[in-house]
Amino acid sequence: MIAAIILLIATSGFGVYAQGNSWVNYRGPDQNGHSSARNIPTEWTNSTHIAWKTPIEGKGWSSPVILGGQIWLTTATPEGTEFRAICLDEKTGSIVHNIKVFEEKEPQKIHPLNSYASPAPVLELGRVYVHFGTYGTACINTQTGKVIWKRSDIKCDHEVGPGSSPVIYNKLLILTMDGTDVQYLEALNKEDGTSVWKRPRGLDFSKLPFDRKKAFSTPVFTKIDGRTLLISAGPQAIMGYVPETGEEVWIVHYEGFSASAQPVMNDNMIFINTGFGKSSMLGIKLEGKGDQTEKAIVWMNVKSMQARSSPLLINGLLYMINTGGQAKCLDPGTGEVIWTERTGRQTSSSPIYLEGKIYTFDEEGLCTIFTPGRKFNKIAENQLPDGIMASPAVVDGALFVRTKTQLYKIIK
Numbered sequence: 001m002i003a004a005i006i007l008l009i010a011t012s013g014f015g016v017y018a019q020g021n022s023w024v025n026y027r028g029p030d031q032n033g034h035s036s037a038r039n040i041p042t043e044w045t046n047s048t049h050i051a052w053k054t055p056i057e058g059k060g061w062s063s064p065v066i067l068g069g070q071i072w073l074t075t076a077t078p079e080g081t082e083f084r085a086i087c088l089d090e091k092t093g094s095i096v097h098n099i100k101v102f103e104e105k106e107p108q109k110i111h112p113l114n115s116y117a118s119p120a121p122v123l124e125l126g127r128v129y130v131h132f133g134t135y136g137t138a139c140i141n142t143q144t145g146k147v148i149w150k151r152s153d154i155k156c157d158h159e160v161g162p163g164s165s166p167v168i169y170n171k172l173l174i175l176t177m178d179g180t181d182v183q184y185l186e187a188l189n190k191e192d193g194t195s196v197w198k199r200p201r202g203l204d205f206s207k208l209p210f211d212r213k214k215a216f217s218t219p220v221f222t223k224i225d226g227r228t229l230l231i232s233a234g235p236q237a238i239m240g241y242v243p244e245t246g247e248e249v250w251i252v253h254y255e256g257f258s259a260s261a262q263p264v265m266n267d268n269m270i271f272i273n274t275g276f277g278k279s280s281m282l283g284i285k286l287e288g289k290g291d292q293t294e295k296a297i298v299w300m301n302v303k304s305m306q307a308r309s310s311p312l313l314i315n316g317l318l319y320m321i322n323t324g325g326q327a328k329c330l331d332p333g334t335g336e337v338i339w340t341e342r343t344g345r346q347t348s349s350s351p352i353y354l355e356g357k358i359y360t361f362d363e364e365g366l367c368t369i370f371t372p373g374r375k376f377n378k379i380a381e382n383q384l385p386d387g388i389m390a391s392p393a394v395v396d397g398a399l400f401v402r403t404k405t406q407l408y409k410i411i412k
Contacts, residue, residue, distance in 0.1 A: 020038055020394075020396040023395060027310060028393070032312070033264075038397070041412045042369050043382060044410050049410055049411055050408060050410060052093030052409050054407050059115045061389040066400065068142075072085065074117040076116035080107030081107060085128065097145035101130060101147065116161060118161060118163050118216075119162055119166065120218075123142070126143070129168070131165065133156070134154070136154075137150065139193060154177060156181060158216075159179065160214070163216025172188065176218065178235055184200045185198070185201075185241065197245055199247075201235075212235065214235055215260075217232065217263070217272075222265055222270070225289075227249075235256070235259070236253060252291075257275055258275045261311060269284060273307045280300050282299070304340075306324075312351055312352075312353050324345070326340050327343040327368075329372075341378075344366045345366070347360065348363055349389060356371060356372075357372075358372055361392060363389060365385055367388075387403060388403050399411075
């Protein structure tokens with residue numbers, strides 16, 4: 001696991017931020033839900049241990065990102081006609097920038113569980129990149145709030161709304177566009193927004209219903225056979241690409257669609273939830289070239305594995321929260337379930353790991369905190385109103401939780 005973290009720091013462009021004082025993308029500095037942040041609370045209510053809470057206009061499930069005393073998130077009108085980027089002061093919770101980035105006269109419909117602003121921004125020094133799927137992608141100066149560039153011509157039919165978050169690789173901003181009509185990845189020059197490469201998934205969906213052609217996962221980076229690869233889970237398959245060019249190196253087919261979980265990995269395997277349909281957790285070898293479906297799948301577990309949230313890999317054990325709010329601990333070598341315990345009700349938010357504890361949040365606002373291990377050990381439960389769809393962010397001394405109406409800073 002340590003080797004994987006070092007690798008991610010080296011290849012993702014986030015190494016300078018891999019500390020407890022930043023959370024620069026959907027799953028944190030190392031793209032795996034782990035944080036080195038310290039002095040994080042385990043108890044709170046709506047009125048205690050709250051440094052501040054700030055109402056956020058509109059409707060958006062995007063996770064907050066944090067760097068240099070700024071918090072950025074996105075929102076949209078509930079009907080999807082206006083899309084905004086919001087910056088808050090980390091210390092006070094006051095809104096520094098509230099920027100209208102895009103407008104849409106005839107937005108596509110979305111699922112009631114989704115929003116028009118679900119993809120998380122990605123943040124680096126001086127710039128934040130916001131992505132609303134088919135409705136547009138933009139780069140904003142974090143100090144002035146000025147839009148540096150934007151694109152509104154990168155399209156697909158999400159059918160239930162956008163979900164995949166962008167990732168940065170060196171000078172590239174990479175977007176995942178898996179719709180019911182087209183499925184592809186596109187890399188932009190992050191300086192000016194121009195397209196560098198576009199790679200269709202190239203899968204044969206001719207015999208599938210239209211709604212089984214979409215997905216909402218966010219890619220990760222790793223090394224295979226000495227080269228850095230972009231690992232991207234799409235509908236019905238997961239692929240490894242050369243991030244500089246978009247060339248496909250390997251592919252593993254499976255049954256599953258509408259997957260939103262970001263994969264996690266150890267030194268030689270990757271673990272992915274396939275979403276819905278024949279929902280499963282898969283353990284896949286990270287090796288080889290071409291179609292590796294017959295060779296690479298080490299195990300498959302299909303027992304109550306439907307999930308919208310991303311898993312955690314901690315000290316040789318794999319943890320996931322299914323949509324029904326059951327936490328599961330699995331053996332990453334075999335896929336065997338070691339224990340299953342209820343930690344809430346319906347769950348979309350991804351869990352995080354810090355200071356030896358796992359924090360998970362359900363859609364009714366309940367946070368359950370437990371320690372990882374071969375036996376379930378609950379530490380605390382805490383409730384916030386309004387419900388939680390977004391994944392949390394954390395920096396030294398503070399936990400940031402976005403409910404359906406507000407952003408909270410929670411402290412000891």
